[in-house]
Amino acid sequence: MYRRVSILLRKHFVSVLILCASIVIPFSSVKAADPAKGKALFQTNCASCHNVHKKLTGPALAGVEDRWPDKKLLHQWIHNSASVLATGDKYANDLFNQYNKTAMTAFPQLSNEEIDDILAYVKVEQAKTPGGVKPTEAGAPEGAEDKGNDNSLLFGIITLILAVVALILMQINSNLNKLAGDKEGVPTPDPVPFYKNKAYLALIILVLFMVGGYFTIQGAIGLGRQKDYMPEQPIFYSHKVHAGINQINCLYCHAGAEKSKHAMIPSENICMNCHKAIKEYSGPELTTAEGKKVDGTAEIAKLYDYVGWDPEAGKYTKPGRPIEWTKIHNLPDHVYFNHSQHVVAGQQQCQTCHGAITEMDEVHQFSDLSMGWCINCHRTTKVQFADNNYYSIFEKLHQDIKDKKIDSVTVEMVGGTECQKCHY
């Protein structure tokens, strides 16, 4: 599934590249404006208020050059809109009034060339259909599924063949024995068919018992554990898009991870910090684990519905409803776990327990969250012994380090595997 997505992405990338090239090349011969540079500038300076196709705080920028009577004036407007308004330019003043007299931020630091780069980028973008580039082909992804390195099936078949051979050999052996006995005149009992042979039956029962027992125990241990649990969520929220592609810090949304035992699922107002502006999804195509395509913009619309935001009017129009996410990481009630302990005091990365979250469109449980898993980590993980002054009271351990008896201190050595560290 992950592989599939990455292939799609690659494909995407190529088509975007081709498209860009086809638009950019003719211009580049005329002017030196670089849409690639412009994109970066646009995202740093303009994107918080402008979109190419949509009205945000400011107008949609598609066709902006055509709307302005004079490119020089446009440069001036961007450098300092107030000065243009002061000249009494009609278009500028109309625009100002149309947007509730919200003055555009002045960008005196942008050079004219840089502004041209941005405008070039806008031109490239406006040529695309709104809502992002449609994939060039919707065909099923290439099914280049790897067979994997799992040889167990092969081993199983070989074992089975060997077992049959062994059985045949045993049968032959007993037949030969019988023949030899007959020859010598030693009376031998009538042959017992193998399915009535007590030795065989006992062996089969033993094997069945062992196999059954193994699966029963494994099943029992697995009760309540849900590694790889990946439930469907009310909104297709992709960590890959947010934390991976867009590099949003985990703690921006999961602010509790630093302060509290709960990492906290962000409240909807945190989502709206960005999604007031980001109204549509224009990233790589999203698919569910089952391969169904996901319309990212529609998912953002779901958020608006929950929170009661009208993107057209640009305001909250109805009371918000909370989103009922399905909880993935469930610890039993008798376990105390504290995120801030691990993130702040323990300096652990989120990925240590949650896996490659930046690669996951839909989050699944990466670790089995079993006690053995916790304990193993506590046995091997080193605490910030020298750096954190809290541990200064452990005089003996400090002495041992000095004496080179030990080179580091694990969580276990400061009591991290005791019952009441987690159970109370």
Next chain:
Amino acid sequence: MEQKKYWKGLEELHNTDAHQEIVKNEFSEELPFESEGLLNATTPRRDFLKYLGFTTAAAAIAASCETPVKKAIPYVNKPEEITPGVANYYASSYAIDGEYVPVVVKTREGRPIKLEGNTLSAITQGATSAKVQGAVLSLYDTARLRFPSIGGTETTWAELDKQIGAALAGLGGAPVVLLSATLLSPTTKKVIGEFLAKYPNSRHVVYDAVSYSGMLQANEASYGKRVVPSYHFENAKAIVSLGADFIGTWLNPVEYARQFASTRKINAQKPEMSKLFAFESHMSLTGANADERYTHKPSETGAVALALLAAVGGSVTAPAIADKRVADGIKKAAESLKANAGKALVVSGSNDVNVQIIVNAINNIVGANGTTIDFASPSNYRQGIDSDMTKLVSDMNAGSIGAVLVYGANPAYDYFESQKFAEGLKKVKIAVSFNDRNDETTELCKYVAPDHHFLESWNDAEGRAGYYSFAQPTILPLFKTRAIQDTLLTWSGNTTTTWADYLKNEWISKLGGQEAWDKALQDGIVEPATAPALGGAAFAGDIAGAASKISSAKKGGKLELVLYEKVAIGTGRSANNPWLQEMPDPITRSTWGNYACISNKLAKTFSTQLGDDYEINAEKKVLKVKSNGKEIELPLLIVPGMHPEVIAIAVGYGRGNNVGRAAAGIGKNVYPFVSFNGQNFDYFTTDASVEATGQKEIVALTQTHNSYEGRPIVKETTLEEFIKNPKEVNEDRLELKKFGPDFRKDATLYPNYSYPGIKWGMSIDLNTCFGCGACTIACQAENNVSVVGKEEVAKAHEMHWIRIDRYFSGDEENPEVVFQPMLCQHCDNAPCENVCPVGATNHSSEGINQMAYNRCIGTRYCANNCPYKVRRLNWRDWNGADSFENNLYDVADMNDNLTRMVLNPDVVVRSRGVMEKCSFCVQRLQEAKLDAKKAGHPLKDGAAKTACQQACGADAIVFGNINDKNSEIYKIRNEQQVDRMYYVLEETHVLPSISYLAKIRNKDAAPKAEKESAHKEEAHHA
């Protein structure tokens, strides 16, 4: 020093056969106590296999292979101040029935879950009581009224306002009366005043269920001030209590107990302490903590006061005190008062104005005014005047009252002529109740306008003149209730200002700005920057007049009845609180109900058949108590230290059926025995008689559940002996020293644990533990300790992690009492640890004896092997923690979804068949350590506090890291209290982590020979 004999009850003192029997038996009930029929049934092998198969299948189904799908629902718009999983604290005030305790409320995810004392308050300094600790549970009381109603049907506030407005307008000048208990809020009083000003002839009547009217009137007569002065026990070296239980129930016991405790802290370097004399009729908490205690009949209170006045040099002729012991005691007390003039204090619990005038006269002579009694900043703890109330009731019956608005008072239950009040209320045109539940008075009111709980409301409180504390909402109102102040503002036509704004405006103008108001709310208090100088008052009381009235007062009878308040239940206002109902009474160790306390001597006069097993069997004989033309049937309880001619019964029980499941039907109401002497209510009668009924009733006692079998667990000495030789009290510990310094390591088969970082330890001072039980309830709130109910307590199944053992010693008619808090001792060589077959209880590197509930299979080996008997088994599923819903054993709605909001989310609830015990509040220790780790500094002493330690008003409990040489606990053990420090059952070498400080009594040391012979006599008895 020879060991005193301690006994927890008479059968232990006399070592009866039944007692020996129970000591031998591990369990107080026959085992097994499941259905007999099932166990006796003969089960053929095939049936057995069928059952086995069925139960296995059932268990598998119940365990449910399907993992339930859980939802995680974030806020839509997260309040800035809430971080799920992190507690927020808000300052508030406990100001109920005149008690004044500034508190700090701990909230989690917007739910208040624990109250702590506000350490900024100069009055209480962070102290709390059991009642304060229990108050958070009352917020989630299922019996609270949830909406306004008219004539019993739900209505809206708008409709109620409309109807009341019309009704009030139609009164035609008939007076409106607001009837309340003592109110401490000056701004609420202002709102009430504005409301009443709209109606001519209206008045505010203050009525206290247990009245201090006599004291108020006496102070008016003596000093011209109708106030309760502020007491300063901390300045007193000699204190005489004439029936004033200032440690348990008198006025504001949280404040006084803390002050008193400061005079009882003692070490060998500074061997000084106050001396407390108690003269009383029944065994009160103050009497139990007194250095010298004398008993008299309640009718003799005046005589004792007069005799004391005469003895300190007052110009009265002393009446003859028949009891020579009491007479000698008065002489001794007087000498002590005179010797400590200027550092002396006499307090009286009498509600008789004349007795209080005499007490004022004594205080005047011994120089208490301005030193231990302060009239410059008086207290507001009680304001009710009895005659105001009786006048109101007669006015009501005369039909001259237009409207009665009841707020926080419940006269239909606790007024002595409740029937008369009820009839009078019928003649009142408008009866409104603001009470929080459908109590006895509210039931009679047509209009019900329920007030918020104090944790939901804005308020202020002026405990002492100039000392303010504030309350702010810590949760949105759970129900459709409305603050009484909002209601009154609306009814007085002020519809523009909400109560919150009204209070804010009032204080901003007083404090001078928003910033000051914000700080006041954050601190919770506003107090004078420097404590004002204590002020006396010129005594101008009519001693002769009071004396003559006392001598002509009602003569004592053969048998007298005295009514008292229990520490946990008080007047009964907060009786519907399962925590407080199940808190063992400090003296009797009984839970859930009241009973007739009598002396053994009295018990024998009318029934010689009480039997040896009297204290062992939970079923007690029921007595019919008659007095004052009324009678009542209650089980009897023999209480050592009762005056032989006195019966004592607690008020606050026998509540109506609608006040809630915990209080309804528990005990009997004894307020009808109160009488009015023309000026004040008397809380005793002199014409009591008792007779046996032949019935039996269960009294759920806790103390008889275990036995120490006479081992030396309490150490005590007298001040005189302590000064002479401070080491004597611990003489026996010297024996251990001769084994050498490695004894700790060598004398055991146990592994010698090392404690590389922290080693937790606790010290409990038996001298300042007064047995009030605040720690027990604080622990219950902090650790989700289950409530088990009366029947289960009677079976010794109570769950408290910290209990307070009460031991008597000496004379059974007037014994000495010692309180010993007992909790898991977290032994280094813990006997429980190595008998656990599944390793569920084991040792941590910080010295904590850990309990892993989910490993426990309930063998109870650990409890058997525990020398301190502090382990508690969950005999039933008290919390719904089992997989099977039907297993739930719910007591008084403790498992209602509303009540469960009080649970501490950091501590699990335990399921059936699991052992539990004190964890040293490990969740708090972990939190404190984590905070230190995150901040990158070593754990500071005092950063980790256990719930019991924090709740203790007397600071009797000190807790900390004994590896830290700068910690208080280290200093106590190794520097300050080397002489008094001992471990309980140290000779067993279990190496407890809790040390105790020996009790020191400030009494004349009894000659040793006499003591020894007394011991021998007791031995003969046995």
